[in-house]
Amino acid sequence: MASSEADILNFRQRVELLVSHIPQGRVMTYGQLAALCGSARAARIVGGIAHFGDPKLPWHRVVNKQGGLASGYPGDRPGHRAVLEAEGYTVSDEYRVNVSELLWRPEGTELTQTLFKV
DNA sequence: CGAGTGACCGCAA
DNA sequence: ATTGCGGCCACTC
Numbered sequence: 708m709a710s711s712e713a714d715i716l717n718f719r720q721r722v723e724l725l726v727s728h729i730p731q732g733r734v735m736t737y738g739q740l741a742a743l744c745g746s747a748r749a750a751r752i753v754g755g756i757a758h759f760g761d762p763k764l765p766w767h768r769v770v771n772k773q774g775g776l777a778s779g780y781p782g783d784r785p786g787h788r789a790v791l792e793a794e795g796y797t798v799s800d801e802y803r804v805n806v807s808e809l810l811w812r813p814e815g816t817e818l819t820q821t822l823f824k825v
Numbered sequence: 826c827g828a829g830t831g832a833c834c835g836c837a838a
Numbered sequence: 839a840t841t842g843c844g845g846c847c848a849c850t851c
Contacts, residue, residue: 717848718847718848718849719848719849736833736834737832737833737834738833738834738835741833741834741847746846746847746848747834748833748834748835748845748846748847749833749846749847749848750833750834750846750847751830751831751832751833751834751845751846751847751848752831752833752846752847752848752849753832753833753848754831754832754833755830755831755832755847755848755849755850756832756848756849757832758831758832758849759849759850766832769832770832771832771833771834772833772834772835776832777832777833778832779831779832780832781832787832
């Protein structure tokens with residue numbers, strides 16, 4: 708089988724896969740997700756997928772590199788912050804979380820194997 | 826099939 | 839330190 712498109716997971720599939728595997732208490736940045744999905748500059752795409760992706764996925768655990776919450780989250784940032792606090796996240800008054808502390812890196816996990824398995 | 830858009834990121838004054 | 843702009847690539851209509 709040549710490198711068929713069916714063999715590789717779509718960008719959206721990878722993003723949703725990673726997001727669905729983000730452990731509680733951790734967060735990931737759009738840029739990192741994009742980079743892990745093959746396009747480091749497709750951070751915006753991740754946001755677009757988040758809007759049209761599966762609402763059951765923990766998109767609230769996905770924040771921008773500033774650690775700030777998304778601006779178009781359903782229910783506005785207050786609702787987003789409430790969800791994060793409900794899971795034990797420390798959200799600043801500026802609606803920002805300590806990315807350096809909570810940033811989750813799938814490196815060394817089976818999940819990365821799946822992404823590279825193609 | 827084509828064009829527009831965006832839950833972003835990085836860089837330049 | 840802040841502000842503004844462009845770029846970039848996948849998704850939707």
